[in-house]
Amino acid sequence: MxxxxxxxxxxxxxxxxxxxxxxxxxxxxxxxxxxxxxxxxxxxxxxxxxxxxxxxxxxxxxxxxxxxxxxxxxxxxxxxxxxxxxxxxxxxxxxxxxxxxxxxxxxxxxxxxxxxxxxxxxxxxxxxxxxxxxxxxxxxxxxxxxxxxxxxxxxxxxxxxxxxxxxxxxxxxxxxxxxxxFDRADYIDALAGSVERALGGKLPRKLVASYHGMPKRYLREGDPYHCQCQKTSRLLRERLGWPEGVIDTSFQSVFGTEEWLRPYTVEHVADLARQGITEIAVISPAFSADCIETLEEIQGEIRHAFEDAGGKTFTYIPCLNAExxxxxxxxxxxxxxxxxxx
The missing domain is CATH 3.40.50.1400 (Rossmann fold)
Known part of the structure; x- marks a missing residue:
């Protein structure tokens, strides 16, 4: 005009x-x-x-x-x-x-x-x-x-x-x-709803909240990501009404030789299986949409690591996507x- x-x-x-x-x-x-x-x-x-x-x-x-x-x-x-x-x-x-x-x-x-x-x-x-x-x-x-x-x-x-x-x-x-x-009540509610739907309201032996990793050095240099991931996991557990220890926070997609945020998801799920925890669920609260890291890495490499170590039941809870x-x-x-x- x-x-x-x-x-x-x-x-x-x-x-x-x-x-x-x-x-x-x-x-x-x-x-x-x-x-x-x-x-x-x-x-x-x-x-x-x-x-x-x-x-x-x-x-x-x-x-x-x-x-x-x-x-x-x-x-x-x-x-x-x-x-x-x-x-x-x-x-x-x-x-x-x-x-x-x-x-x-x-x-x-x-x-x-x-x-x-x-x-x-x-x-x-x-x-x-x-x-x-x-x-x-x-x-x-x-x-x-x-x-x-x-x-x-x-x-x-x-x-x-x-x-x-x-x-x-x-x-x-x-x-x-x-x-x-990461700490909005409606976002936490949406995450909790996805967990409840996927698990049918049952309390899992372990829910692993797997976040994309980063070099540990970045945390020391002031990046707040690690702290915000930990808070997301805590708020999710509180919203679900679960006791402490049910949700574990871990980090995936490690690249290079430098130490990254720990525990590494691929190692952590295998450790859980070796400890006799043969049923776990995994959620990815850092991803707004399912992608290569969730559809291939979690449901491929990470699932296989759990099963190869003796795990029996591996449940992946999809990202919130377009829900x-x-x-x-x-x-x-x-x-x-x-x-x-x-």
Whole structure:
């Protein structure tokens, strides 16, 4: 539309809107070697993820890791790939979440609020999503990294990429970022509901809350992730009304030779089986959507470690994904962070 009082020759300006940009980690475009190499190269070159000096890390990454790892990672992705849609499950679930959030936003705020999504690594990229929103008339953007617990390697790097995308805009929109929501009562309620549904209300011998790991050094350097994971587990146990000792917190996806947060999930579940605990359930409260770490690592490597050590019954409790209770939580968070804008 042409702005009021502007001459007829004035270039059209889209109607003002508010953008909600949901962000997740990312996914390769395909499972072939080069698609995997591009994705892993971007991910493992992020200084928030691997903070070693470039002169020390990049030669190893480019000549050794990215020569071999795309083959093994591609094979793992093929085990869980959504062949019908030709995309990873993370992409499929994120699309479902965004479709549900668009419906909620439309019902609450009409066409004033535009909901879209991006990935920190791979496609759709954060810069492309920001560009689309600006062209659609969004002069304010709420950026929402879908990580309940804050970590420099997840929330912060997503925010970094968002800010870099804003730097390219001639007319830069106002911006807000959504903080971690690991201790919200409605989020804990949603987690508890998923546990109760999966276990039929029974008290398990052990529920292992498996979070993505990080180098232990990051905790000493001030990253709050470990503490927020521990609090999530405690609040979940309290909400379920279970005694202490039923829920164990552990960490998965260890990479490299540096010591990471312990206990490591793959070792911990095997230890439980050797102790005679042959029935366990596993939940992943750090993931907002099922992905390679849950569908392949937990249900593959970690399950096998438990069973090989004598475990009998292994129950995986899916992520909240696009469940209505999860969409309720995300909608409430968005509404609160849009205060004063809508």
């Amino acid at each position: 042409t702005p009021e009082h502007a001459p007829a020759s004035h270039p059209p300006v889209p109607a003002r809107k508010i953008g909600v940009l949901v962000a997740n980690l990312g996914t390769p475009d395909a499972t072939d070697y080069w698609s995997m190499r591009r994705y892993l190269g971007e991910f493992l070159s992020d200084k928030r993820v691997i903070d070693y000096p470039a002169w020390k890390w990049q030669p190893l990454l480019q000549t050794v890791i990215l020569t071999k790892r795309p083959f093994t990672s591609g094979a793992n992705y093929r085990l869980i790939w959504n062949d019908e849609a030709n995309e990873s499950p993370l992409m499929t679930i994120t699309k479902q979440q965004v479709a549900a959030l668009r419906e909620r936003a439309s019902a609450l705020w009409g066409d004033r609020v535009v909901v879209d999504f991006c990935m920190r690594y791979g496609n759709p990229s954060t810069p492309d999503a920001v560009e689309r929103m600006v062209k659609a008339g969004c002069d304010r953007i709420l950026f929402f990294p879908l990580y309940p617990q804050y970590a420099g390697a997840t929330t912060a790097t997503a925010n970094d990429q968002f800010f870099r995308a804003l730097m390219t805009q001639k007319w830069q929109p106002a911006a807000r970022t959504v903080p971690a929501y 209505p209770t999860h969409i309720d939580v995300l909608t409430a968070i968005i509404g609160e962070n849009l205060a004063g804008w809508v």
